[in-house]
Amino acid sequence: MRPFKLLFRCAAVIAICSTAMGSAFADTFALVNINQQALFFNQINEGAQKAADAAGAKLVIFNANNVPSAQNDAIENYITQKVDGIILVAIDVNGVKPAITAAKAAGIPVIAIDAQIPDGDNVAFIGVDNAKAGEDIGKFYADYVKSEMGGAAKIGIVGALNSFIQNQRLDGFKKAVTDSGLAITFLDTVDGQNVQETAMSASENLMTANPDMTTLYATGEPALLGAVSAVTSQGRTGDVKVFGWDLTKQVIQGIDDGWVVAVVQQDPAGEGKAAVEALVKLKKGETVEPIINIPVTIVTKDNVDKYRAMFQ
Amino acid sequence: MSSGETYRVRMSGISKRYNAIQTLDDVSLVLRPGEVLGLVGDNGAGKSTLSKVLSGAVVPDAGTIEIDGMPVTFTSPAEARAARVEMVYQDLSLCDTVDVAGNLFLGREPRRRIAGISFLDKKRMHEQTRQMLDRLGIVIADTRLKVENLSGGQRQSIAIGRAASFEPSVLIMDEPTAALAVAEVEAVLDLIRAVSARGVSVILITHRLQDLFLVCDRIQVMYEGRNVAERLIGETNIEDVVNLIVGRKFNARSATSAYRDGAPA
Amino acid sequence: MSDVTSTHSAQSQRVRAGTWRDAVLANGSVVSIALFFLVVSVIFSVATDAFLTSPNLLNILRQSAPLLIVAAAMTFVITTGGIDLSVGSVLALVATLSATLLQLGLPWPLVILAMLALGALLGAVQGYFVAYEGIPAFIVTLAGLSVIRGVALLITGGYSIPIEPGSPFTVLGRAWLLGVPAPALIALAILAIAYIAFNETPFGRYVTGIGANAEAVRRAGVNTRLTTLFVYVISAAAAALAGIIIAARLGSGSSNAGQGFELEVIAAVVLGGTSLFGGRGTIVGTVLGALTVAVIGNGLILAHLSPFLTPIVTGTIILIAIWLNFRLFRGAVRSR
Numbered sequence: 001m002r003p004f005k006l007l008f009r010c011a012a013v014i015a016i017c018s019t020a021m022g023s024a025f026a027d028t029f030a031l032v033n034i035n036q037q038a039l040f041f042n043q044i045n046e047g048a049q050k051a052a053d054a055a056g057a058k059l060v061i062f063n064a065n066n067v068p069s070a071q072n073d074a075i076e077n078y079i080t081q082k083v084d085g086i087i088l089v090a091i092d093v094n095g096v097k098p099a100i101t102a103a104k105a106a107g108i109p110v111i112a113i114d115a116q117i118p119d120g121d122n123v124a125f126i127g128v129d130n131a132k133a134g135e136d137i138g139k140f141y142a143d144y145v146k147s148e149m150g151g152a153a154k155i156g157i158v159g160a161l162n163s164f165i166q167n168q169r170l171d172g173f174k175k176a177v178t179d180s181g182l183a184i185t186f187l188d189t190v191d192g193q194n195v196q197e198t199a200m201s202a203s204e205n206l207m208t209a210n211p212d213m214t215t216l217y218a219t220g221e222p223a224l225l226g227a228v229s230a231v232t233s234q235g236r237t238g239d240v241k242v243f244g245w246d247l248t249k250q251v252i253q254g255i256d257d258g259w260v261v262a263v264v265q266q267d268p269a270g271e272g273k274a275a276v277e278a279l280v281k282l283k284k285g286e287t288v289e290p291i292i293n294i295p296v297t298i299v300t301k302d303n304v305d306k307y308r309a310m311f312q
Numbered sequence: 313m314s315s316g317e318t319y320r321v322r323m324s325g326i327s328k329r330y331n332a333i334q335t336l337d338d339v340s341l342v343l344r345p346g347e348v349l350g351l352v353g354d355n356g357a358g359k360s361t362l363s364k365v366l367s368g369a370v371v372p373d374a375g376t377i378e379i380d381g382m383p384v385t386f387t388s389p390a391e392a393r394a395a396r397v398e399m400v401y402q403d404l405s406l407c408d409t410v411d412v413a414g415n416l417f418l419g420r421e422p423r424r425r426i427a428g429i430s431f432l433d434k435k436r437m438h439e440q441t442r443q444m445l446d447r448l449g450i451v452i453a454d455t456r457l458k459v460e461n462l463s464g465g466q467r468q469s470i471a472i473g474r475a476a477s478f479e480p481s482v483l484i485m486d487e488p489t490a491a492l493a494v495a496e497v498e499a500v501l502d503l504i505r506a507v508s509a510r511g512v513s514v515i516l517i518t519h520r521l522q523d524l525f526l527v528c529d530r531i532q533v534m535y536e537g538r539n540v541a542e543r544l545i546g547e548t549n550i551e552d553v554v555n556l557i558v559g560r561k562f563n564a565r566s567a568t569s570a571y572r573d574g575a576p577a
Numbered sequence: 578m579s580d581v582t583s584t585h586s587a588q589s590q591r592v593r594a595g596t597w598r599d600a601v602l603a604n605g606s607v608v609s610i611a612l613f614f615l616v617v618s619v620i621f622s623v624a625t626d627a628f629l630t631s632p633n634l635l636n637i638l639r640q641s642a643p644l645l646i647v648a649a650a651m652t653f654v655i656t657t658g659g660i661d662l663s664v665g666s667v668l669a670l671v672a673t674l675s676a677t678l679l680q681l682g683l684p685w686p687l688v689i690l691a692m693l694a695l696g697a698l699l700g701a702v703q704g705y706f707v708a709y710e711g712i713p714a715f716i717v718t719l720a721g722l723s724v725i726r727g728v729a730l731l732i733t734g735g736y737s738i739p740i741e742p743g744s745p746f747t748v749l750g751r752a753w754l755l756g757v758p759a760p761a762l763i764a765l766a767i768l769a770i771a772y773i774a775f776n777e778t779p780f781g782r783y784v785t786g787i788g789a790n791a792e793a794v795r796r797a798g799v800n801t802r803l804t805t806l807f808v809y810v811i812s813a814a815a816a817a818l819a820g821i822i823i824a825a826r827l828g829s830g831s832s833n834a835g836q837g838f839e840l841e842v843i844a845a846v847v848l849g850g851t852s853l854f855g856g857r858g859t860i861v862g863t864v865l866g867a868l869t870v871a872v873i874g875n876g877l878i879l880a881h882l883s884p885f886l887t888p889i890v891t892g893t894i895i896l897i898a899i900w901l902n903f904r905l906f907r908g909a910v911r912s913r
Contacts, residue, residue, distance in 0.1 A: 035833070036730045036832075038833070039737065159884065161884055161885060188878065188881050188884075189883075189884050190878055190884055191884040191887060191888075193836075193837075194833070195833055195834070195835075195836050195837075196737070196823075196827055196829065196831050196833070196834060197643075197823050197826070197827060197834055197835070200826065200827060201640040201874065201875075202874075202878060204636050204640065205636070205640075205874070205875050205878035205879060206878060208627045208630075208632065208633045208636060208875075208878075208879060209625070209627055209878055209879040209880075209881060211627070221737075222831070222833065225737070225827065225829060225831075226827070229826060229827045229828065229829075233639075233751060233826070234636075248737060248739065248829070249739035249829075250739060250742075250827075250828055250829060253742065311739065389796075401796075404790070404792050404793055404796060405793050405796060405797075406790065406793055407785070407786040407789035407790045407793050407794065407856070408789045408790065408856065409785060409788070409789040409856040409857050410782065410785055410786055410789060414782060414786075418782075418786060418793065418794065418797040418799075419794070419797030419798040419799045420797070420798070421779050421782065423779065429778070430778060430779055431773075431777050431778055432777055432778060432779060432782060434777075
């Protein structure tokens with residue numbers, strides 16, 4: 001994978017050189033993101049950009065293309081550029097720590113979004129408490145099983161094992177379900193690797209392996225989209241109820257048809273906005289809370305309408 | 313053309329200079345139809361360059377080439393091939409992982425068209441290969457054998473057979489018997505005789521002087537870019553040839569009487 | 578194999594023995610992967626109830642259709658001694674672009690044709706740099722991998738693009754014909770074409786020849802550059818077809834589709850016995866290799882294996898398969 005690394009390093013340098021020009025007059029904030037594939041990250045970018053425009057600050061965005069070390073390189077380069085603050089959506093929450101410490105030493109505040117840095121030197125964390133939100137959807141799920149399915153269910157899970165936060169969502173979910181004391185059996189967990197078609201094949205195999213499965217939980221957008229396609233292709237919309245994270249058009253269709261029951265919807269734009277606002281505050285000498293939680297919404301048939309516009 | 317005889321090949325006044333080195337200096341060469349000419353000389357004598365001039369791979373600075381009495385100029389191997397001058401390069405003409413028939417017919421496979429699409433006519437290809445091998449006396453049991461599984465001599469035979477199948481008028485071979493087992497050398501020399509018996513003129517470049525006396529009609533010796541001697545095979549012996557090659561009277565130990573017996577009477 | 582009789586009896590005895598050995602060696606890699614595929618299938622059939630059922634087998638076929646299609650095309654590329662790392666990116670670009678064009682209201686047959694043409698064009702550009710400019714295929718297609726996925730990102734802005742569920746386009750991914758899923762039928766047709774092209778046409782012969790000795794093929798008067806360019810056209814067009822099928826199945830075009838797909842494809846091709854050094858390729862082997870990869874992915878889930886162990890077991894199984902191939906049929910996988 002070395003050539004890839006090199007390629008992305010070059011890209012990092014070019015991106016930083018070209019975007020950090022002319023930053024002498026306004027405050028310049030840097031946003032180090034994970035990739036440009038997921039709608040989620042782009043909405044962070046959008047929210048942050050809007051907030052920066054409103055505050056009259058300049059925002060430079062770096063896309064690490066899922067390469068953890070590229071994030072370290074980018075942060076180090078931004079330190080050299082003496083930006084006024086860094087917003088980080090970390091891939092490897094431990095591996096990126098030295099770069100955050102270096103930024104702190106240089107007097108540049110780092111705000112982590114979405115993924116908290118354990119014992120990190122970042123000034124604040126903004127995001128969804130994934131474990132907590134996982135518990136929320138877990139509780140919702142348990143209540144649904146209790147009221148609609150006679151208190152018993154078998155559940156299969158489509159995850160993304162390479163994603164720390166998606167694992168947290170799974171752990172929180174499991175905890176709440178176990179705490180409910182209902183007769184819910186956890187079947188297999190399959191790995192969709194955060195890629196749609198991989199998640200789809202894995203979901204199909206999951207259903208083949210467990211013909212008695214009655215419910216399914218997907219921990220992220222590609223996992224849920226793949227799972228929804230798989231349930232349709234296997235003709236299981238009648239006997240499998242789906243729960244998960246992150247809306248898409250197909251998922252909304254499933255909610256309308258009644259077999260997608262509940263989906264956690266985050267507010268990534270709100271996270272990006274809050275991060276920029278926090279940096280602006282810090283720049284003025286004010287203080288910010290070390291943990292800023294942006295609330296999630298559990299979308300069901302009842303409140304899905306207001307999200308439709310996003311996916312037209 | 314003043315001699316009145318029409319030669320298959322007539323090269324005269326060929327010169328080629330690479331920077332400071334005069335590789336070929338006013339060299340001439342004649343070749344009669346069906347004749348086997350041994351071209352010998354020490355390393356750097358210019359025999360390979362001369363053969364490359366004839367096969368179009370090297371463009372000479374000066375000199376003329378006539379083929380069957382017609383003046384020609386070759387600026388590429390393709391032009392030489394068009395004039396039916398073929399050169400056998402073993403390493404450059406065989407695909408190891410393709411079978412014997414596929415190699416012999418590479419680039420001109422028998423085809424049959426079905427619905428406008430060309431398919432290989434494998435049956436015809438193998439039949440024609442069998443005929444071709446039998447005609448030249450090349451012994452290979454199965455035309456579906458991959459060339460990589462053949463012996464060095466068999467590979468060389470396939471390379472020569474392939475070149476011969478283009479019906480050339482001149483066939484140039486550069487060290488065809490190097491690194492072959494003794495029995496295989498015999499087979500390749502048999503093949504050269506078979507080819508020349510079909511009217512093909514052959515230029516044989518070799519360091520194995522004893523081979524010359526088995527197949528050649530005539531020997532041309534080169535020394536430092538010039539031709540120094542020409543001998544009919546019946547008028548010379550191996551000691552004479554060695555002395556011509558090294559350019560002085562030399563009591564060659566490699567050309568003692570034991571070797572002389574190898575020369576045909 | 579040896580139906581040819583020869584009058585040179587003494588010598589042909591020796592050569593004949595070699596012929597038999599050659600037959601085993603030549604097909605050894607195919608025999609090896611076939612045996613391995615059988616063993617893996619039998620193990621999963623015994624270990625799980627669901628594996629050997631027709632819905633599951635059809636699932637495997639449908640899931641592996643993109644892999645089969647691209648692996649068959651990749652066999653041509655690798656047999657010339659090249660490689661195409663860009664297939665996953667081409668797949669992603671086609672998946673996103675076809676969803677975009679459908680949203681713009683273009684008729685679906687036109688979208689399919691345009692996407693196949695786009696794939697062929699991307700292949701032609703990369704093939705040009707490989708064949709005519711002499712840049713190593715690894716570098717050209719590595720750049721292609723980055724650029725083409727970058728274009729997909731640029732077009733979509735990172736959003737995954739939905740396809741109307743009612744669109745006839747989705748039929749390609751979801752329909753059933755004669756009790757078989759449409760993607761599997763498409764894959765079967767492509768495999769048949771690939772087999773015939775590889776084994777029965779001058780083109781297939783030159784592909785093998787170029788991998789073995791490009792200079793010999795060139796001297797035989799074949800336009801080796803055009804032939805080399807064309808194998809990249811084939812692989813990119815196949816990747817485009819796979820992208821269409823995936824978008825049709827998911828009802829969504831995502832720019833992260835096909836990530837790591839190129840490695841899966843190369844693994845399937847090499848597992849089937851095609852040499853990475855070129856000159857030796859087999860479509861039958863590739864089919865078995867791709868099915869082995871697909872069956873392992875399917876079977877391990879059916880066997881309720883922990884997802885954390887799946888990559889470890891998958892990699893180990895693939896290494897064992899290659900190792901067996903190498904030990905049992907030494908010479909089949911060796912470099913030239």
